[in-house]
Amino acid sequence: MTATIIDGKAHALALRTRIASHVANFRAAAGRAPGLAVVLVGEDPASAVYVRNKGKATRDAGMESFEHRLPADTDAATLLALVAQLNADPAVDGILVQLPLPAHIDAGAVLLAIDPDKDVDGFHPVNAGRLAIGADGFVPCTPLGCLMLLQDLHPSLSGMEAVVVGRSNIVGKPMAQLLLQQSCTVTIVHSRTRDVAAHLRRADIVVAAVGIPHFIQGDWIKPGASVIDVGINRTDTGLVGDVDFAAARAVAGAITPVPGGVGPMTIACLIRNTYVSACRREGIEAAL
């Protein structure tokens, strides 16, 4: 079998285009554009690219982008004061602090300072709690994008065996919650799991978010499985995922490439979440 290659770029463009048309209606109804504030601290080159791409995607969708670039030696108090100002600004529907932050800043404290109802990244503990109990909130963009790609492949995920590789707060844990909500049987494997391969060989769905280049081997994949690779690892040979793509594509039913798989969906889902936030704040029903 040779897997279908999932075109994340095309899916992301379709989502962004759909949201842009809804934003046009929002603007007519609310008399203003949805606004997204993005905060970048420091000069990490990859983060600078992501922030630039977020600003462009925001404007392309007909929304307003407020970009705040702070030097790497910014202190926590200055950053918290900016977050407080954005929380209070009625033109701002979504607030995003680009991660990672410089080591001297407690990222948890900064995320906690963001108004949960403007937390379009879905990283605030209130939104993590809402996701855990199935209440309306914001779902982190990367796992939401992964779920959308999976739902396009499988209109019902009910009863499927899903294995999430990695237990981070921003991908692994919310991904597992989303799959559980879809009635998958969910396993999270991690660095202390005794036999990762044995779990993966049962999986109809694999979501790899471990941050180790080519960690997942082709012979760990169940024939026909859907494989979603969240890894973005910069190596001497270029950008690679957490899955040994060449080996896995010979076994899987469908697989995301790196680049061009999950990454573009992250930004498209951010645009979606910002539109949803603006609708909630204006009492307008979101068209999704």
Ligand SMILES: Nc1nc2c(c(=O)[nH]1)N[C@@H](CN(C=O)c1ccc(C(=O)N[C@@H](CCC(=O)O)C(=O)O)cc1)CN2
């Ligand atoms: N506040 C946040 N910080 C971070 C998030 C996030 O969702 N919110 N996620 C990542 C970085 N990220 C967005 O911020 C992101 C990463 C990758 C891509 C992407 O499109 N990747 C391309 C490859 C681009 C490259 O060459 O690097 C792809 O996979 O095709 C978009 C967004 C951590 N921080």
Ligand SMILES: [Mg+2]
């Ligand atoms: Mg290898």
